[in-house]
Amino acid sequence: MKCLLQAILLTAAIALLAPTSQAQAFMADLTGASESPPNTSPGTGQALVILDPVADTMHVQVSFSGLEGTTTASHIHSATAAPFTGNAGVATTVPTFPDFPLGVTSGTYDRLFDMTQASSYNPAFITAHGGTPASAEAALFDSIMAGTAYLNIHTNVHPGGEIRGFLVPAVPEPGVLGLLGGLGVCGSLLARRRRC
Numbered sequence: 001m002k003c004l005l006q007a008i009l010l011t012a013a014i015a016l017l018a019p020t021s022q023a024q025a026f027m028a029d030l031t032g033a034s035e036s037p038p039n040t041s042p043g044t045g046q047a048l049v050i051l052d053p054v055a056d057t058m059h060v061q062v063s064f065s066g067l068e069g070t071t072t073a074s075h076i077h078s079a080t081a082a083p084f085t086g087n088a089g090v091a092t093t094v095p096t097f098p099d100f101p102l103g104v105t106s107g108t109y110d111r112l113f114d115m116t117q118a119s120s121y122n123p124a125f126i127t128a129h130g131g132t133p134a135s136a137e138a139a140l141f142d143s144i145m146a147g148t149a150y151l152n153i154h155t156n157v158h159p160g161g162e163i164r165g166f167l168v169p170a171v172p173e174p175g176v177l178g179l180l181g182g183l184g185v186c187g188s189l190l191a192r193r194r195r196c
Contacts, residue, residue, distance in 0.1 A: 023052040026144055028151050028165030030064060035152075035161050036087050043067035043105075043163045047151045048170065049076070051141050058113045058120070058140075060097065062151065065106035069157025074100045074109070076151050076167075078125070078140055083147030084166045091125045091140050091149065115140075 026049045032041030045064030052058075062074065073096035080086035092113075101107035113120045115137040126132065129139035143149040144167050152164040 022054040023050050024145070025050045025170035026167040027170040028167045030062075030151065030153060030163040030165040032158075032163055034150075034164050034166070035158070036085070039158055039162065041066075041068050041158065041162045043153075045153060045163050045165075047165060047167070049144065049151070049167055051144060053137075053141060056115045056137060058115055060109065060111050060113065060151075062100075062109040062153075063107075064153055064163065067105040067153070067155050067157075067162055069155030069162060070103045070105055071101060071107070071153060071155055072096075072159065073102075073154040074152065075122075076140070076144075076149055077164075078150075079143035079146070079148040080150070081148075088148070088150075089124065089128075090122045091136075091143070092121060093119065094122045 028047040028049075030043075030045030030047060032039040032043060035041075043064060043066045045062060047063075048059075048061040050057075050059040060076075064071075075090045075092045075094065075097055077088040078091035080088045096102065097109065097111060099111065100109050116133050118126060118133050121133065121136050121140075125140070126136045129136045140149065147166055147168065150164050150166045152161040154160070155162040
């Protein structure tokens with residue numbers, strides 16, 4: 001988990017330092033208690049989602065472990081009626097993110113999505129949000145920024161979702177904030193990441 005956190009911080013630092021980027025990073029802590037209804041799964045996970053409306057991309061990184069069941073699907077749901085509560089339909093690919101590790105109790109995932117492609121979404125989400133990938137992208141990105149989108153991991157023991165977390169703006173740890181003054185931070189974080 002320590003190495004994943006360092007990788008997430010490196011990715012977030014690069015996104016924050018890119019001078020021409022409009023990228024925004026969002027994170028979620030995935031737990032059974034965050035499910036609706038909540039469950040007592042010991043499973044945990046972390047997600048990092050980086051939105052870039054200029055490049056029309058969404059980068060999704062997920063790490064999870066300790067699940068009671070084996071994975072059957074994972075995706076982003078959007079949009080709940082109120083921030084940080086409730087349930088919503090699946091916004092991204094169905095039945096699951098492409099190449100998400102299935103049939104396991106722990107794992108990692110890393111994928112860059114081209115949000116101009118209809119294949120990045122649930123077709124029903126596109127239809128409900130203007131009928132085009134561009135209108136679906138705007139709706140999904142707005143939902144994530146408004147706190148009405150969550151990342152969910154479903155398992156055979158908890159088919160409705162074993163762990164989930166609402167996406168919130170990523171805030172680097174206090175020690176990282178001081179490092180964001182120059183590109184030297186990337187080399188420092190990368191050096192630590194290589195030791196993992």
